[in-house]
Amino acid sequence: MSFELTILGSSAAVPTSKRNLTAHVLNVHEQFFLIDCGEGTQIQLRRNKIGFAKIDNIFISHNHGDHVFGLFGLISTFNLLGRTKDLHIFANPNLEIFLNQHIQFFEKNLSYNIVYHHINPKLSECIYDDNNLSVHTIPLKHRVPTCGFLFAEKKRALNIRKEKIKEYNIPIKDIADIKNGKDYIANDGVIVKNSELTCPPYKTRSYAYCTDTAYTEKIVSIIKNIDLLFHDATFAKNKEKQAKESFHSTGEQAAKIAKLANVKKLILGHFSSRYKNVSPIIEEAKKIFANTQAAEDGDIFSVELVREKE
Amino acid sequence: MSFELTILGSSAAVPTSKRNLTAHVLNVHEQFFLIDCGEGTQIQLRRNKIGFAKIDNIFISHNHGDHVFGLFGLISTFNLLGRTKDLHIFANPNLEIFLNQHIQFFEKNLSYNIVYHHINPKLSECIYDDNNLSVHTIPLKHRVPTCGFLFAEKKRALNIRKEKIKEYNIPIKDIADIKNGKDYIANDGVIVKNSELTCPPYKTRSYAYCTDTAYTEKIVSIIKNIDLLFHDATFAKNKEKQAKESFHSTGEQAAKIAKLANVKKLILGHFSSRYKNVSPIIEEAKKIFANTQAAEDGDIFSVELVREKE
Numbered sequence: 167m168s169f170e171l172t173i174l175g176s177s178a179a180v181p182t183s184k185r186n187l188t189a190h191v192l193n194v195h196e197q198f199f200l201i202d203c204g205e206g207t208q209i210q211l212r213r214n215k216i217g218f219a220k221i222d223n224i225f226i227s228h229n230h231g232d233h234v235f236g237l238f239g240l241i242s243t244f245n246l247l248g249r250t251k252d253l254h255i256f257a258n259p260n261l262e263i264f265l266n267q268h269i270q271f272f273e274k275n276l277s278y279n280i281v282y283h284h285i286n287p288k289l290s291e292c293i294y295d296d297n298n299l300s301v302h303t304i305p306l307k308h309r310v311p312t313c314g315f316l317f318a319e320k321k322r323a324l325n326i327r328k329e330k331i332k333e334y335n336i337p338i339k340d341i342a343d344i345k346n347g348k349d350y351i352a353n354d355g356v357i358v359k360n361s362e363l364t365c366p367p368y369k370t371r372s373y374a375y376c377t378d379t380a381y382t383e384k385i386v387s388i389i390k391n392i393d394l395l396f397h398d399a400t401f402a403k404n405k406e407k408q409a410k411e412s413f414h415s416t417g418e419q420a421a422k423i424a425k426l427a428n429v430k431k432l433i434l435g436h437f438s439s440r441y442k443n444v445s446p447i448i449e450e451a452k453k454i455f456a457n458t459q460a461a462e463d464g465d466i467f468s469v470e471l472v473r474e475k476e
Numbered sequence: 477m478s479f480e481l482t483i484l485g486s487s488a489a490v491p492t493s494k495r496n497l498t499a500h501v502l503n504v505h506e507q508f509f510l511i512d513c514g515e516g517t518q519i520q521l522r523r524n525k526i527g528f529a530k531i532d533n534i535f536i537s538h539n540h541g542d543h544v545f546g547l548f549g550l551i552s553t554f555n556l557l558g559r560t561k562d563l564h565i566f567a568n569p570n571l572e573i574f575l576n577q578h579i580q581f582f583e584k585n586l587s588y589n590i591v592y593h594h595i596n597p598k599l600s601e602c603i604y605d606d607n608n609l610s611v612h613t614i615p616l617k618h619r620v621p622t623c624g625f626l627f628a629e630k631k632r633a634l635n636i637r638k639e640k641i642k643e644y645n646i647p648i649k650d651i652a653d654i655k656n657g658k659d660y661i662a663n664d665g666v667i668v669k670n671s672e673l674t675c676p677p678y679k680t681r682s683y684a685y686c687t688d689t690a691y692t693e694k695i696v697s698i699i700k701n702i703d704l705l706f707h708d709a710t711f712a713k714n715k716e717k718q719a720k721e722s723f724h725s726t727g728e729q730a731a732k733i734a735k736l737a738n739v740k741k742l743i744l745g746h747f748s749s750r751y752k753n754v755s756p757i758i759e760e761a762k763k764i765f766a767n768t769q770a771a772e773d774g775d776i777f778s779v780e781l782v783r784e785k786e
Contacts, residue, residue, distance in 0.1 A: 180553050183522040187549070205549040206516045212493040231552045231582045238548070239497070239515040242541045243490050264581050271574050272541045 168193045169319065169371040169469045171394060174210035176435040176461040178400045178414075179232040186210055186463050187232045188436060190396065191221075192317055192373055194299050200224045201315060201375050207236030208243050214464060218244060219251075223294065225301065226257035228287070228312035228378065229264075237265065241280070242273060249278040256293055256301075258311055259284040287313035290388050304388050306379035308413045314376035316388060324364040334358055371469040374429075377436045380410060381419040386426045393469045395424050396461065399434035402446045417447035421454035435461030478503045479629065479681040479779045481704060484520035486745040486771040488710050488724075489542040496520055496773050497542045498746060500706065501531075502627055502683055504609050510534045511625060511685050517546030518553050524774060528554060529561075533604065535611065536567035538597070538622035538688065539574075547575065551590070552583060559588040566603055566611075568621055569594040597623035600698050614698050616689035618723045624686035626698060634674040644668055681779040684739075687746045690720060691729040696736045703779045705734055706771065709744035712756045727757035731764035745771030 170193040175186030187204025191211070198220040200207070211218065218240075227233055237255075244253065255261070262282040269276060283293060287305055294301035297320065304314035323345040330336070336350060344350055350358045374389040377398035389395055400414035409416050417434055424432035432455050437444050444460050451458040459467075480503040485496030497514025501521070508530040510517070521528065528550075537543055547565075554563065565571070572592040579586065593603060597615055604611035607630065614624035633655040640646070644662055646654070654660055660668045684699040687708035699705055710724035719726050727744055734742035742765050747754050754770050761768040769777075 179556055181519045181522060181549075183519070183525075186519060205546070206519055209491045209493070209496060209516055212491060215493075229582070231548060234582075235545070235548045235552075236515070238541060238545045239491075242545075246489055260581075267577060271570075272539070272544075 167195050167368070167471060169195075169373070169393075169471075171373055171396075171433075171467040172214055172216065173433075173435065173461045173463055173465045173467075174207055174214065175204050176437060176463055176465075177232075178436050178438045179230070180439040181206070182439050182442075184463065185437065185439075187236065188377065189236060190375060191216055194317065194319065196220070197222070197296075197298070199301075199317065202227055202233040203236040203240060204232050205235040205239075208240045210463065218247060219249070221253075222251060223254045224256070225315050225375075226255065226261060226285075227306070227314060227375070228308060228310050229258050229261055230310065230378070233378075234261070238268060238272070241265070241269065241276070244278060245273055245276050252279045252281050254281045254283060256283040256285055258287065285313060287311040302388065304374060304376060304385050306376060306385065307382040308378045308380065312378055314374060314379070314385065316372065316374045316392070318372040318392075319370040321370055322367040324360070324367050326364050330358075330363045334363075336363075366474040368471045369474050371471075373469070376423075378414060380413040381415050381423070383423070383426060386423060389423075389427045389429065391428050393430045394433060394467055395427065395429040395431070396433045396435060397423060398436045399447050399451065400436050400438050402441070403450050405438075417449075417451040417458075418454060421451035421458060424451075424455040424458070430457065431467070432458040433461050433467060434458060477505050477678070477781060479505075479683070479703075479781075481683055481706075481743075481777040482524055482526065483743075483745065483771045483773055483775045483777075484517055484524065485514050486747060486773055486775075487542075488746050488748045489540070490749040491516070492749050492752075494773065495747065495749075497546065498687065499546060500685060501526055504627065504629065506530070507532070507606075507608070509611075509627065512537055512543040513546040513550060514542050515545040515549075518550045520773065528557060529559070531563075532561060533564045534566065535625050535685075536565065536571060536595075537616070537624060537685070538618060538620050539568050539571055540620065540688070543688075544571070548578060548582070551575070551579065551586070554588060555583055555586045562589045562591050564591045564593060566593040566595055568597065595623060597621040600626075612698065614684060614686060614695050616686060616695065617692040618688045618690065622688055624684060624689070624695065626682065626684045626702070628682040628702075629680040631680055632677040634670070634677055636674055640668075640673045644673075646673075676784040678781045679784050681781075683779070686733075688724060690723040691725050691733070693733070693736060696733060699733075699737045699739065701738050701740075703740045704743060704777055705737065705739040705741070706743045706745060707733060708746045709757050709761065710746050710748050712751070713760050715748075727759075727761040727768075728764060731761035731768060734761075734765040734768070740767065741777070742768040743771050743777060744768060 174189035177185035189207040190201040372392040397420035401409040403418040484499035487495035499517040500511040682702040683704040707730035708725040713728040
């Protein structure tokens with residue numbers, strides 16, 4: 167049951183020889199969610215050995231080219247490879263209009279359907295929901311309508327201890343009740359406590375993607391106590407004015423948000439191409455929030471399975 | 477005085493972890509000509525240390541995504557870096573219409589002008605001309621209007637031997653005549669033969685880019701005796717039927733063209749992503765045309781300066 171983030175691109179708007187444009191992939195139980203899709207995403211997927219067929223859902227934070235231009239090639243490649251499954255794109259409504267024009271010009275007929283899900287980036291609302299996961303939008307503060315995404319695993323039922331089913335000869339019809347926390351009453355009337363029959367469930371895991379954005383404490387309540395936070399850190403703090411003007415953040419500002427939200431780990435990225443070495447950005451963040459790490463292309467961040475209490 | 481081709485991407489429509497989408501850069505005397513612009517071109521330019529400011533002319537063979545989708549990011553990056561010089565794009569007229577829509581949606585105002593030069597891919601005509609170089613179109617055979625490009629250095633004047641200027645005390649006013657082949661008549665009436673005063677000029681160098689295309693002998697007369705030919709070799713010969721249906725070529729077919737045209741060197745590329753190892757394509761070509769090489773991303777092919785006769 168994976169919960170694993172792969173960084174496909176960690177640069178800001180201009181790529182470098184080492185940093186591709188923004189795209190992340192979150193693997194939740196072998197379902198792969200693509201978050202933003204900068205130019206070169208399909209090539210980075212290949213390099214990181216993530217199969218194209220595993221991607222059914224793409225989340226686009228905002229309509230700036232460095233977060234979007236990889237969609238054209240990916241849509242085209244899916245078509246060339248004969249995809250038939252629906253592709254779901256969660257994005258600002260304008261992107262549907264533009265992508266339709268684009269497909270009309272370059273592709274004409276696709277072998278599959280694109281299902282658009284329109285995002286209102288001013289709200290924090292649930293935009294995706296399945297048995298394992300929900301995705302909520304996080305309103306961000308950028309030059310154009312932009313939102314981040316909170317991916318949160320669903321709370322799981324208690325895990326039943328297999329050896330206890332055998333020991334007490336528990337019939338299948340009673341299993342669901344036990345998983346929901348009930349004690350088991352045997353045929354002879356003996357009550358077996360639920361705590362004897364079950365292990366605590368695994369903790370739910372969570373990841374929030376917050377770029378592009380200026381410093382805004384409004385997001386803190388949405389991302390409270392999460393496992394992994396990726397936050398815009400385009401600049402170092404000596405460029406705070408430039409960060410503000412361009413609606414981006416510094417490493418220090420990102421760390422303040424991580425601290426306020428009490429997250430477990432902070433990942434910084436969307437680095438301006440001016441920084442050949444990003445360690446000044448990471449160091450300034452670590453002074454405020456110790457568990458901070460720079461995103462590098464190809465990095466994998468896993469959140470381990472841990473039981474709630476034992 | 478460089479004449480140097482860099483391969484930025486050597487894959488067909490679907491990229492692989494090792495082969496980017498199609499783009500070449502030809503350096504002619506430190507002017508850099510970009511030929512096609514598949515997704516990831518700007519990143520490949522960075523990796524190959526080719527400065528964005530050196531590129532003023534882009535030639536697009538046809539409007540298929542794998543030859544075009546890198547333009548969006550490149551245009552955007554030029555803008556972010558504050559380019560002011562005109563950018564010249566030589567392409568099918570439809571591309572102007574589409575790029576204008578695109579720029580309107582994503583960029584609004586560019587810091588520089590794009591000057592479009594409309595290509596008629598049915599003709600072989602001169603579309604670019606400066607002091608050093610001319611570029612002619614090469615009509616190709618593909619599913620959509622497509623042309624290749626022939627880059628040919630201009631014939632240069634004779635090189636004067638500096639020591640002879642001193643020896644005969646030749647005044648500046650006579651230099652141009654000598655460079656054009658005239659003998660020198662000294663003040664005392666003595667005739668100094670031009671061959672004593674000059675070295676032969678350097679041979680003109682040439683490169684033709686021919687992809688995407690099915691086998692067509694119509695191009696042979698246009699590319700006769702050139703130094704470097706890049707030719708579509710999407711498939712090996714056991715997929716000749718598939719090559720024909722998709723209007724691409726096999727390695728063997730490309731070699732036949734190279735032989736008929738008596739070129740000096742053949743470079744094969746635009747390899748289908750099915751070939752993890754392209755040596756079968758190269759080997760079948762070498763049986764017909766020995767001086768054949770596979771294009772690999774980052775490869776550089778230089779044509780040396782050689783005097784016409786000594």
